[in-house]
Amino acid sequence: MSDEPAxxxxxxxxxxxxxTDRAAFRTLYRDSSAKLMGVLLRILKERSEAEDALQEVxxxxxxxxxxxxxxxxxxxxxxxxxxxxxxxxRLRARPAPSSDDGLEFVQDSAPRAETRLIAMGEARRMSDxxxxxxxxxxxxxxxxxxxxxxYVELAARHAVPxxxxxxxxxxxxxxxxxxxxx
Amino acid sequence: xxxxxxxxxxxxxxxxxxxxxGVQDLAERSASEARLRRDPAFAGMVAAWETRLGGxxxxxxxxxxxxxxxxxxxxxxxxxxxxxxxxLTLWRWLSxxxxxxxxxxxxxxMLVPPQAGLVARLATADERLAYEVRQFGDTLQVTxxxxxxxxxxxxxxxxxxxxxxxxxxxxxxxxxxLVVTYPRPPAGWTMAVSIEPEGGSPIGTPTGPVILAVEIxxxx
Numbered sequence: 001m002s003d004e005p006a007x008x009x010x011x012x013x014x015x016x017x018x019x020t021d022r023a024a025f026r027t028l029y030r031d032s033s034a035k036l037m038g039v040l041l042r043i044l045k046e047r048s049e050a051e052d053a054l055q056e057v058x059x060x061x062x063x064x065x066x067x068x069x070x071x072x073x074x075x076x077x078x079x080x081x082x083x084x085x086x087x088x089x090r091l092r093a094r095p096a097p098s099s100d101d102g103l104e105f106v107q108d109s110a111p112r113a114e115t116r117l118i119a120m121g122e123a124r125r126m127s128d129x130x131x132x133x134x135x136x137x138x139x140x141x142x143x144x145x146x147x148x149x150x151y152v153e154l155a156a157r158h159a160v161p162x163x164x165x166x167x168x169x170x171x172x173x174x175x176x177x178x179x180x181x182x
Numbered sequence: 183x184x185x186x187x188x189x190x191x192x193x194x195x196x197x198x199x200x201x202x203x204g205v206q207d208l209a210e211r212s213a214s215e216a217r218l219r220r221d222p223a224f225a226g227m228v229a230a231w232e233t234r235l236g237g238x239x240x241x242x243x244x245x246x247x248x249x250x251x252x253x254x255x256x257x258x259x260x261x262x263x264x265x266x267x268x269x270l271t272l273w274r275w276l277s278x279x280x281x282x283x284x285x286x287x288x289x290x291x292m293l294v295p296p297q298a299g300l301v302a303r304l305a306t307a308d309e310r311l312a313y314e315v316r317q318f319g320d321t322l323q324v325t326x327x328x329x330x331x332x333x334x335x336x337x338x339x340x341x342x343x344x345x346x347x348x349x350x351x352x353x354x355x356x357x358x359x360l361v362v363t364y365p366r367p368p369a370g371w372t373m374a375v376s377i378e379p380e381g382g383s384p385i386g387t388p389t390g391p392v393i394l395a396v397e398i399x400x401x402x
Contacts, residue, residue, distance in 0.1 A: 016343075022255070026251055028223045029250075029254070032248075033247040034244040034245060034246055034247055035242065035244050036247070037244070037245040037246065038242045038243050038245040038249035039242045042243075043243045044243055050246070051364050054247055054250055055250050055253055055254050058250070058251075059254060060387070062254075065193045072229060072233065073232070073236065074231075074236075076239070077232065077233060077236040077239065078232075078355075080236065080239050080242070081202075081232040081236070084204065085204075088204035089211070091183075091204075092204075092206075092207065092208040092210060092211055093333075093334070093377075093391075098329060099207075099250065119246075125237060126237030126238060130257045141203065142238060142241065143205045144204060144205045145203055145204070145235055145238045145241075146238060146241045146242065148204055149205065150204075150205055150206070151206070151347070152207065152303045153396075154205065167374060169190065169200070169203075169205065170196040170199075172202070173196060173197075173199040173200070174192060174195065174196060174258070176234070177195070177234060180234050180237070182327070
């Protein structure tokens, strides 16, 4: 697996939340809300909905703090997973847009900028493994992770049938896993 | 393109990856969420993918967030003096139910004389969705008085939750009025409505977002 955990102040704060330390909860919000807001805004696109979701995320963080296991990952990774899950649930639960709207939705993101960002920090290994994928498939994986694109939207964006996109992505994910777990 | 079918293990792992990635449609996603709760091996795969794909988290730029703590604390810690332990237990349950957009209206339930009928009123703050629970003899009758049923393929499910206990489903709320043989829940119990896959929660406790919840009133 990866390196031994360095100091993880976010993980410590989550542990204190599990012990119902409300002061720690406030500190956790202060230290992590900008990142989670970034996640929610990126996926949900609308600030008012993102702010509403942010309240829900911290509600869940407080209630689930006891289930967080620092041995399994960094505190911020755990919190971002909660935020992404909620954002994508909300995205998928939105009333289906007309097919025209769906296409508009697809156009907005900027995979090139992500390619650059991905190369930073602990994501270096990720970046190396992405390099083993064909570029358009790597873009599809990133587009889904960072902006919440669905299979339907990805298929439209890459102009391939839905089932082809599904096959592509599944193979790419398993290939990515093989690289990351090695 | 390789078209050889995936092994069962790879197919399960791919489903876990698709779930974490978020590419599934609503029905597939809710199926995976249901599986997540009943299949520990699958849950382990999902956790592993959350860590793996977490390598992309640097791609999320920070965005300034307003201080929403007062609102968050108001939702989590309603009326600190009133049975705090029970409140916590309730929230644990609602949390297990993937609370999204919870509208928690403590004290909105109306305490009325037992024969007068109204047991509880569950409504969003903006009154776009509202249910009334009335008692008739040994039955509870639940009527939607505002709003519409859940979207196609989903259903509203009504739960009653005793202090410290698991939620109990009282039935599904669609176009028909729900009549169920059940006693009047005492003060301090909670009634809640969640959104579930068509056919109701597959696992016996709320799996979808809890959209309405009300504690049966102690105050008049």
